[in-house]
Amino acid sequence: MPPRHPASGDLDAIETASRDEITALQLQRLxxxxxxxxxxxxxxxxxxDAAGVQPADLKTLADLAKFPFTTKQDLRANYPF
Known part of the structure; x- marks a missing residue:
C-alpha cells in the first residue's frame, strides 16, 4: 500500500464537512x-489602514468587499512584496 500523504487526514475531514464548516474554515484561512x-x-x-479595515474585520465573505483591491501597479510600485 502506498504511504498516505501527510495532509490526507485534513482532506478527509474537509470532504465530509458541512457547507457551513467549509465556509468557516475558508474564512479563517483567508x-x-x-x-x-x-x-x-x-x-x-x-x-x-487607509481603508479602515483590519484582518479581524473579515467575518463573512461580504466583508471582503471592504478590503482594498491590489492592482498590478501596486505590485510594481511595492516590489519586492
Missing part, C-alpha cells in the same frame, strides 16, 4: 492570510 499580509508587508498595512 483571515490568516490577510493577517500575515498586514503584519509583514508595509504596503498592505498602509492600504488596510
Amino acid at each position: 483571515r490568516s492570510t490577510l493577517g500575515r499580509a498586514y503584519d509583514l508587508v508595509p504596503h498592505y498595512r498602509q492600504a488596510f
